[in-house]
Amino acid sequence: MATEQxxxxxxxxxxxxxxxxxxxxxxxxxxxxFGRVSIEEVCEAAGFSRGAFYSNFATLDELFFALYQERADLIAEQVADALALDGPVLDVPASVARVTEVLLLDVDWLLVKTDFLVHAARRPAVAQALLDHRARLRGAIADRLPRAAGHTLPAALGDADGAAHAVVAAYDGVTTQLLLDRDVEAARAWLGHLLTALLTDGSTTPHES
Amino acid sequence: MATEQxxxxxxxxxxxxxxxxxxxxxxxxxxxxFGRVSIEEVCEAAGFSRGAFYSNFATLDELFFALYQERADLIAEQVADALALDGPVLDVPASVARVTEVLLLDVDWLLVKTDFLVHAARRPAVAQALLDHRARLRGAIADRLPRAAGHTLPAALGDADGAAHAVVAAYDGVTTQLLLDRDVEAARAWLGHLLTALLTDGSTTPHES
DNA sequence: TCCATCGGATACGTGAATGTATCGGATACG
DNA sequence: CGTATCCGATACATTCACGTATCCGATGGA
Structure with a gap:
């Protein structure tokens, strides 16, 4: 819309x-x-009074959206970087390890992210934005996957985009468990297992943890 | 505790x-x-006044817990039934189809369930109850899986309990996407693909949709 | 250095939700 | 059929969050 000038x-x-x-x-x-937080609490934690808030945002929802977008973009970027680290050929186990590290870094983020999910699930416009974001993330993964060395990306998942879809699903699934048991290391290991199980055919078995 | 007498x-x-x-x-x-609902709204929807509520529950949290337990138990039972339908040998594709049908029946339930997840994630006691429930569900699955006909349950998932874990993770992952796009049929198909990809080795490919 | 504009603080009125305390009617039992 | 008990409704006081309107100080340009 308007430039900075x-x-x-x-x-x-x-x-x-x-x-x-x-x-x-x-x-x-x-x-x-999110549901149990008042505008005043946010301002208090930030060291401001409510006037500052209303000067920057119209509603808590708006702030929440901005907050999510900021962090999610950052993480998407990190994932893309993690997949781009290899040369022209993708080292699947190494990439899985790096991506796993990035995605399951911070439980607090997962909490907020899930809050945002249920929030968006009831607001079509927000849901669409989130879907777009997820699609972009999948795209970044799908672009890289075909370069997997030697692997046939075999599974019943179809094309590379299907595989990317599966990767995201595995991530979301592991997240759910992690939110409850808070065992980040176990979650990383699990995500690793799931991803290798999904991205390599049955013949290849990962090393034990 | 106390018997009915x-x-x-x-x-x-x-x-x-x-x-x-x-x-x-x-x-x-x-x-x-959950976060945006007042006690009075619930009472109004039920056709009661607040007195009725406080006579039956001490707090909204308490009601939420009761609600979740009731429905979750019911679904766990249905899943167990769906897996028990076969004889001594488990027909994997058929079971997957039946379980998929039961698990992804009602988007409203998924909404409430996810609300409960984020609710529990911040309350250790509730989280423990939810973990127990999930463990029971996994148990029901793991008990049945080894009876799979001919299949080696090959994947990198380890034992039957590992496979059950993967099944639940796939379910949770698909749920997340379903909450956003609300496409139940696509979600069922996807869950089917994921489950067959996880539970059968690479050699077996499912039929195209 | 002065001034205009902007950002954030303070004060206020309003509406809503909460929990309690009390009341009236229904229900089960003698 | 009477009665004690229990369940749910109503009334009330309190707290809390919201949004606005107004004000003061800071910032950046002339």
Missing amino acids: TAARVTRRRVRTRARLLDAAFTVFAAKG | TAARVTRRRVRTRARLLDAAFTVFAAKG
Whole structure:
């Protein structure tokens, strides 16, 4: 829409307060859940009063959306990087290990992310945005998968996009368990097993943990 | 604890109002999300006033827990039945189809279930109860899986319990996508693909949809 | 250095949800 | 048929979050 010139000046102060609000919101959302957080709590955690909030956002939903987009984009980027690290050929086990590390880094993020999922599930517009984001993430994976060395990407999953779909599903599935038992290491191991089981045919068996 | 004799009399009326409250709660929770529902809304939907609620539950959390347990137990039972339908040998594709049907029946239930997940994720005691429930469900699956005819349950998943774990993870993963796109049929197909991919080795390929 | 504009704080009124305390009617039992 | 008990409704006071309107100080340009 408007370039930074025509748009109302965004002072340095403003971007900092906005960032502080977003950070504080992440903390509070992770701790209590989006549904149980008031605008005032976020402001308090950020060290502002409510006026600051209403000057930057119209509603808590809006802030939540901005918060999700910011972090999700960051993670998508990291995943893409993790898959791009190899040369022209993809080393599947190594990539799985790196991606696993990135995706299951922070339980707090998973909490907020799941909160956002149920939030979006009841708001078609938000759901669409989330679907788009997931599609982009899958695209980044699918683009890289065909370069797998020697592997036939065999499974009943169909094409590369199907495989990417399966990867995301495995991630989401492991996330659910992790949210309950909070065992990050076990979750990483599990995700690794699932991904290798899905991405390699039955003949190849992964090394035991 | 107390048998029905020693316990305070439970009149017929009481069980009916309790059931009506739970049903109404399910509807309202599915529509707006647990976090955005007031006690009064539940009572209104059930056709009662708040007095009825406080006479049956101490808090909304308590009602939520009862609601989840009721429905989850019912579904676990249905899954067990679906797997028990075969004779001594398990017909994997048929079982997968039946289980898929049971698990992805109702989007409203998935909404409430996911709400409960994030709810439990922040309350250790509730999380433990949910973990127990999931363990029971996995047990029911793992008990049946070894009877698979001819199949070696090959994958990198380890024993039968590992395979059951994978089944649940696939279910959870597909659920996430379904919550966003609301395409039940696609979700069923996907879950079917994932399960067959996980439970059969690479040599066996499922029929195309 | 002065001034105009902007960002954030404070104060206020409003609506809603909560939990309790009390009341009236139905139900089961003698 | 009477009665004690229990269940659910109503009324009430309190707390809490919201959104707005107004005000003060800071920031950045002239």
